[in-house]
Amino acid sequence: MKKRKERIDRGIKARSGDIFALSSWREMLYVAGPRLLPVILFLLLPLFLSPYWQRVMISLAVFAMLAISWDMLAQSGMISLGQALFFGVGAYLSGIINHTWGIHPFITIPLATVFGGLICTLILLPVLRLRGIYFSMFTLILPLMLVRTIEATKIFGGTEGLSGMSPLPSGWLELYLIIIATLSVLFGFRRLMASDYGLVLKGIRDNDRSVTNAGINIYWFKAQALFLSSAVGAIAGAYMTHVYLFVGMPVFTLDYSIMPIASAVVGGVGSFAGAMLGATILVPLSELLRGIGGLRIVLYGLCLVIFIVAIPEGIFHYLQRKYQQVERWVDVDR
């Protein structure tokens, strides 16, 4: 009996890349496996972790969300260097609402999400006209200047910040809420970008003038993308406020800007899953490297440079390609 090698995806995947002709359970598993695996992993893993690593899991989910929101902007042609803005606005909003009126976190977090998204969109609205680098420059400046503003005007608790927020009802709820939120954002955004709406956004990234020529108001679409992205960043911030029970100037630090970018670049830009994978690699890694302190940020910086120069597609796209190229032995028909 002669055998030959065959690519597994040959029978399943048509040329277009995302249209599959499924004819057996095995083939369905081949397509669904990579999507189900992280979901199952993220839902089951916390059951086996120590309380310390459960906290790490929370910060993993938060950074994954920020990375996904960065990726959303990057896919619509806006390169942000200041995710800390979204994070910080969300954190401060829910902190202020909770601190002033003592409203339950289940109400403050959604409020902070919607209004945080709106505020960030409004702040960045005048800059939407700017292209690529110019947008990045402005987003880099903004969080740093907001810190100075808070320092100068002493609003919102000034340099000391606000403390004494109400915590979420239980530890398990705290953990699973953010994991489920992250997974929903991941799959929701993936689906959104695969639709016609996402096509318009990607078109704006590739060639904004031809999208304008097609009679589409690109500012409106960019503003919508900005709102989606900043709302996701704001959830992460609002959530962290109720986990740390504190909000202050550290929410605008560079960590919250650089870590999401590093995650997205290491994992791979343009597929959200890459951003998630990057955060899954980098956050526990940085936790293990806690001993070396400030050197961690140096490593992130070098990671960024090495990945952008040597492996610009990122780990996820590499793995995806290899997965779709897996071969199996089949009988040769006579």
Added chain:
Amino acid sequence: MFAGTLVYAIVNSFTLILLAIGFNLTFGISGVANFAYGALYVMSAYLSWMMMNLIGLPFFPSAILSILATTLFGALMYRLVLLRVRGQALSEVIATFGIGLSILELFRYLGFVGFEYTLPVFFDHSFIVAGTYIDMQRIFIVVLGLLLVVSLWLFTHHTSTGLAFRGIAQDERTALTFGIDSDWIATLSVSMGAGLAAIAATIIIPLGSISPSEGYDVLIKALAVCIIGGLGSTGGVIAAGFIIGFAERFTDTYFGSHWTMIVSLIAILIVLVIKPSGLFGQQKELEERI
């Protein structure tokens, strides 16, 4: 008080011009937004400090050596990293930002923080101008700022390399047909930008101390000046330097030092809303906004 503020505002304006001119040169010619600019500024200051305090060289040789080293570093950065991602704005920004971050955080990790990390002033001498004390170093900033601006203008308008710089900035492909090696010119522009950052550091650092967070501040100031003036335009840098310089000093005197940063932010916002390409950014207007 008013006259004193005026004098210091002029000094501050020239400080800002010195800080921004290297960034602007690099961006205006090779189109690379060098986000490692602040890190290069701090790095050259630390290099001078190390040569003086660890090796024991006098100030001027060590300053010159560190300026040369920073220039070389800029060229290496372009050749080893930026050349490979040339033309991809996202990658350029992330790569330079990563480099800058690594340098600054490495210095912070090594513990180079404190008031003892500073450079000496050129001449320890001060005198009274318009009823205010002003030291020699601040006069130097003004004089050297003027000198650098004039010599840069002469360089870009009356030497063949300088003309090649402007050629690349206007249209890279046409410049190539004239036999201008665009990679080499871009390397030069990045390394010259780095060198200018080092020169600025040598002159400005003696007034304060060297710290990693200074690197971020310098980057932000350079960005603010360049955004307001219009990226890649030297006239814009001078105008914006004066606008921000005066605004900062006067808010500092009449409102308090915490508000200076906010003034720049508001200035940037206003300029971006009214004229997104900056005050003097006509040349590239179509490319930088939609």
